[in-house]
Amino acid sequence: MSLNVEGGLKLVLLAGGSGSRLWPLSRRFLPKQFIQLRGHDSLLELVSGNFKGLLAPGSSIVVSSSQQAFGSAYKLLAGHTVLAEPCSRNTAAACGLAAAHCLAAGEDPVLLVSPCDYLVKDAAAFRRTAAGAVRLASEGKVVLLGSKALRADPAYGYVLSGAARGGAFKVGSFSEKPKLQQCRRLLRGGNACWYTGIFAARASRLFRLLELHQPALAAGLRACCPAGAARGAGAREIPEHIYCSLPDLSIEKAVFEKSKDLLLLKLSSGWTDVENWASLYRLGAKDKAENVLKGDVLAHDCRDTLLYSDKRLVAGLGLKNTVVADTGDALLVCPLDRTSEVALVPRALARQGRLQEHSHETVRRPWGSYTLLGRGTSYLIKRLELDPGAGISLQYHRRRSEHWTVARGTAKVVRGNRTFLLRRGASIDIPLGARHSLSNPGKTALSVVEVQNGDYIGEDDIVRVKDPYRRPR
Known part of the structure; x- marks a missing residue:
C-alpha cells in the first residue's frame, strides 16, 4: 500500500549520466543504469524496485537524455513520465526540472529523488528509512539519506551529522567529493557518512531553494516548463535552446552546501554505489584467489583480479590487482586501484570521433x-x-x-x-x-x-x- 502524502508523492529517478567510469560496458547511449548488471533487471529497475510499496502506480518521473529516452532506453522507460534532456546540465538542473514540471502541472508533491547507480542489501529496511524521509519532507523539510562511510574515498560526498532532531539528525556540514586528506579528517571525527544521492523534498520547497541560491537556473527551468504541463506517462521534450544554456552544477554544490536547514537520515540497509569497475569487484562473488570472474573467462595464477567478457573467451595469466573488461568491440585493461580514472578513455575516444565512445556493437532502438x-x-x-x-x-x-x-x-x-x-x-x-x-x-x-x-x-x-x-x- 502506497504512502498517503498530502499533495502526493513522486519518485524522481536521475538517469541521464553516461557511466563513463564503467566503460566499455557502459557508454553514453546505453549507460550503466539501463544495463543488466544483476540477473535480468537493469540498475534502473532494481533501484525503482527499492521503493515498491511507497508509491501509487504511475508516480515515477525519469530524467534522462533524449538519446536514451527516444533510443536505447525507450522500451525500458515505458510507463514512466520521462523528461528528456537535450543535453547534460548536471543534477541541479535535472532535479529542478522535475520540480518545475510538477509545479507547472498544478501539483506540489513530495519528491523522492534518487540516482540509478546503487544496490541495497535489505530493501525493507531501505523502504522504512525512505518512508521516514517522505514524512519529514511533507512537513517542509529537505531530508538527505546517508550511509556509513566504509573508507576515505574522494568519489563520494560526505555529510557530517549534528544534533538529533525528531528521529533525524541536523546536517552539520556537507562536502561534495573532497580531496583524500580531507576525507580522512572527516572520518576521524566519527560523525561523517557518505551521501547516497537520495533526498526528499516537496517540489515547491526544492524550487524555492533553487530560486534563492541559483536564480538564473530557476528562471531557465520555469521557461522550460510552461504552465499546464502535460501529465501521465510518456516522454516530454525540453527546449534545447533554453536548457543547454543553464548552469552546469550539481545539486550538492548548487543548493546543499549553501543550505543551513537540512536533515539527515542514516540508512541501515546496506548501500553500495555502482561507480566503477572496483565497485563491481567489491560486489562480485570471489574465488579462492579473490578473483571475480564474469562470462567466458579463464584465470590462471591470478589474484585480486576482475575478468569480464560478454562475448568471446578472455584468459588471464599471472595477473594481480587488475581489471580486464572485454565487450567484443573494445577491451579495457587497467590496475584495479585506478578504475576511477577510466572516464579518461571515453573522453579521448570522443576527441577522436570513435563510435566506441558512445555506442555498443548492438544498439537498441x-x-x-x-x-x-x-x-x-x-x-x-x-x-x-x-x-x-x-x-x-x-x-x-x-x-x-x-x-x-x-x-x-x-x-x-x-x-x-x-x-x-x-x-x-x-x-x-x-x-x-x-x-x-x-x-x-x-x-x-x-x-x-x-x-x-x-x-x-x-x-x-x-x-x-x-x-x-x-x-x-
Missing part, C-alpha cells in the same frame, strides 16, 4: 536493434532486427543510399509511393533522398542486412517525416 557488422570510409554494414509489428520511421537521407536484404522473416518496405513485401533472400535499393520505411508485419522477428553507401554515414543523417515513436526530427 524502439523498434528493435541494429548490430554493426563492418564499416569503411564510405560504407557501413548493419544487421537490423525488428520486433513483430514494429517499424522504423518514414525517413530519408541527404548523403547516403541504402541496400536492404531480408535474412529472416517478411519485410514491408515503403519507397516513395510504392509498397513492397519482401521475403527471405529478397533485396531492394533505397536511393539517396528517397522517402522510405521498413516494418515487420509478421509474428516473428525480422532480420535485414543493410548496406549504406555515401560520403557521410553518420546516424544523424536521418530526416524523419513520420515517426510512431515521436522522436525529435
Whole structure:
C-alpha cells in the first residue's frame, strides 16, 4: 500500500549520466543504469524496485537524455513520465526540472529523488528509512539519506551529522567529493557518512531553494516548463535552446552546501554505489584467489583480479590487482586501484570521433536493434532486427543510399509511393533522398542486412517525416 502524502508523492529517478567510469560496458547511449548488471533487471529497475510499496502506480518521473529516452532506453522507460534532456546540465538542473514540471502541472508533491547507480542489501529496511524521509519532507523539510562511510574515498560526498532532531539528525556540514586528506579528517571525527544521492523534498520547497541560491537556473527551468504541463506517462521534450544554456552544477554544490536547514537520515540497509569497475569487484562473488570472474573467462595464477567478457573467451595469466573488461568491440585493461580514472578513455575516444565512445556493437532502438557488422570510409554494414509489428520511421537521407536484404522473416518496405513485401533472400535499393520505411508485419522477428553507401554515414543523417515513436526530427 502506497504512502498517503498530502499533495502526493513522486519518485524522481536521475538517469541521464553516461557511466563513463564503467566503460566499455557502459557508454553514453546505453549507460550503466539501463544495463543488466544483476540477473535480468537493469540498475534502473532494481533501484525503482527499492521503493515498491511507497508509491501509487504511475508516480515515477525519469530524467534522462533524449538519446536514451527516444533510443536505447525507450522500451525500458515505458510507463514512466520521462523528461528528456537535450543535453547534460548536471543534477541541479535535472532535479529542478522535475520540480518545475510538477509545479507547472498544478501539483506540489513530495519528491523522492534518487540516482540509478546503487544496490541495497535489505530493501525493507531501505523502504522504512525512505518512508521516514517522505514524512519529514511533507512537513517542509529537505531530508538527505546517508550511509556509513566504509573508507576515505574522494568519489563520494560526505555529510557530517549534528544534533538529533525528531528521529533525524541536523546536517552539520556537507562536502561534495573532497580531496583524500580531507576525507580522512572527516572520518576521524566519527560523525561523517557518505551521501547516497537520495533526498526528499516537496517540489515547491526544492524550487524555492533553487530560486534563492541559483536564480538564473530557476528562471531557465520555469521557461522550460510552461504552465499546464502535460501529465501521465510518456516522454516530454525540453527546449534545447533554453536548457543547454543553464548552469552546469550539481545539486550538492548548487543548493546543499549553501543550505543551513537540512536533515539527515542514516540508512541501515546496506548501500553500495555502482561507480566503477572496483565497485563491481567489491560486489562480485570471489574465488579462492579473490578473483571475480564474469562470462567466458579463464584465470590462471591470478589474484585480486576482475575478468569480464560478454562475448568471446578472455584468459588471464599471472595477473594481480587488475581489471580486464572485454565487450567484443573494445577491451579495457587497467590496475584495479585506478578504475576511477577510466572516464579518461571515453573522453579521448570522443576527441577522436570513435563510435566506441558512445555506442555498443548492438544498439537498441524502439523498434528493435541494429548490430554493426563492418564499416569503411564510405560504407557501413548493419544487421537490423525488428520486433513483430514494429517499424522504423518514414525517413530519408541527404548523403547516403541504402541496400536492404531480408535474412529472416517478411519485410514491408515503403519507397516513395510504392509498397513492397519482401521475403527471405529478397533485396531492394533505397536511393539517396528517397522517402522510405521498413516494418515487420509478421509474428516473428525480422532480420535485414543493410548496406549504406555515401560520403557521410553518420546516424544523424536521418530526416524523419513520420515517426510512431515521436522522436525529435
